[in-house]
Amino acid sequence: MMRAFDYLQPTTVAEACELLKRHGARARLYAGGAYLTIVMKEGLLEPEVLIDIKKIPELRGIHFDAGEGLHIGALVTHREVETSEIVREKFPILCDIEKQVANIRVRNVGTVGGNLASGEPLTDLPQVFIALDARVKISGSSGERAVPVEELLVDSYQTSLAQDEILTRIVIPPLPPDSGIEYIRFSSSSVVDKPCVGVAVCLALDPAHKICESARIVMGCVGPTPVRASRAEQLLIGNPVQPAVIQEAAKSAAQECRPVSDLRGSEAYKRAVVHALVRRALSTAAERASVN
Ligand SMILES: Cc1cc2nc3c(=O)[nH]c(=O)nc-3n(C[C@H](O)[C@H](O)[C@H](O)COP(=O)(O)OP(=O)(O)OC[C@H]3O[C@@H](n4cnc5c(N)ncnc54)[C@H](O)[C@@H]3O)c2cc1C
Structure with a gap:
């Protein structure tokens, strides 16, 4: 059962900040409640004051x-x-x-x-x-x-x-010209709403020579926060985005992520998923960047 709480509805950001300051750690902001209602019902969070920001x-x-x-x-x-x-x-x-x-x-x-x-x-x-x-x-x-x-x-x-x-x-920010983006999410079971691994890639190519000018590879759900595959990015920058380079970058990304074994899969399984998703996402992003 949920514990009783005071319910406040500020109408400006300034007012909401003042309420947060006044009530300190006793208060929580409430937006859509998709996350908060679950943790409150479970008794994992017991705010004494809920500051509903939906009227701002x-x-x-x-x-x-x-x-x-x-x-x-x-x-x-x-x-x-x-x-x-x-x-x-x-x-x-x-x-x-x-x-x-x-x-x-x-x-x-x-x-x-x-x-x-x-x-x-x-x-x-x-x-x-x-x-x-x-x-x-x-x-x-x-x-x-x-x-x-x-x-x-x-x-x-x-x-x-x-x-x-x-x-x-x-x-x-607006994307640089000749950029390509791809996101691939993988869920290991159709009954699970949340992803098991999600890989986002954004590449920008030099339009004349199709050399990679910038690369951002970000792996989600394989660490406490999203993990940048920085070494993989460096393998791409300054090179044409060709299958051999993509393969090397995917291999590096699979080593750079920090998955833990859980019900969604073992650590080794998630690294294998990262490898496959990075390879596919890079190929698609490079293709999109080339036609832009
Ligand atoms: C069953 C389920 C499946 C989900 N699947 C996915 C998924 O597949 N992919 C995905 O990306 N996400 C997924 N989510 C996460 C979902 O996107 C978030 O729970 C939801 O967007 C939270 O937004 P909310 O407005 O409901 O936040 P609330 O529950 O109202 O608040 C969440 C937290 O953020 C704080 N907060 C809210 N707004 C602000 C703000 N503006 N400034 C500062 N603090 C704030 C609150 O105090 C609270 O601590 C899933 C969630 C559920 C419950």
Whole structure:
């Protein structure tokens, strides 16, 4: 059974930050509740104060700014991303990924901000946002800051958000020309909503010679936070993205990830999945970059 709590509904980000500061560790923000209601019902979290942020208009909306890129408000739900015309035009891959997230019930209530702020390791969006070099904007009682998504996620279920801070939006910069992106998620059972491994890749090629100019390979669910395959990225940069290089990069990525054995598969099994997914994702991203 859930413990009784006070329920507050601020209407501005400033008001919500003040409430967080006043109530300290006794308080929790509440967005869609997809994660929070489960852990509260199980008694794993027992906040005395719930600060529902759904009435804050500043946290809503999706828009594209030619300089900064795609802005997604923290309260935007998975379903809103999946069906957004702007997202479909600028980052169609995000709509396709969102279709695979959880189930329609979770997608209708769960927010993008809550997905990142919960720090859950078995998710899809963090590795995709990191591959896209996205940042999050954060407001606190002492002001605003922006950090790369990579720096937001510090450990399993732990973020770098301070007690009085709210994640307000996600900003994805425009892609360089001649870029290709791919995300592949693998789930070892059809009854499991969450991924077993998810690999996101973003490549940019030199248009004249098809040499790899930049590479971001991010592996999700194989570590407490998404893992960058930095050595694999270095193997690609400065080289044509050909099968032998892809093979070497996939091998390196499988060594760089940090999976643990669990019900979704053994450590060795997950490394083998990473190897296969990185190889496939790199081939597709390179193909997409070549035709752009
Ligand atoms: C059954 C199930 C299957 C799932 N499958 C997938 C999947 O396949 N892929 C995937 O990517 N994800 C998956 N998820 C995770 C899901 O995306 C998140 O649980 C959901 O998006 C959380 O958003 P919420 O708005 O419901 O957050 P809440 O439950 O309201 O909050 C989650 C946490 O984040 C904090 N928080 C929320 N918003 C903010 C904010 N703006 N600033 C700071 N802190 C904040 C809250 O205090 C709380 O600690 C799944 C979840 C469930 C329950």
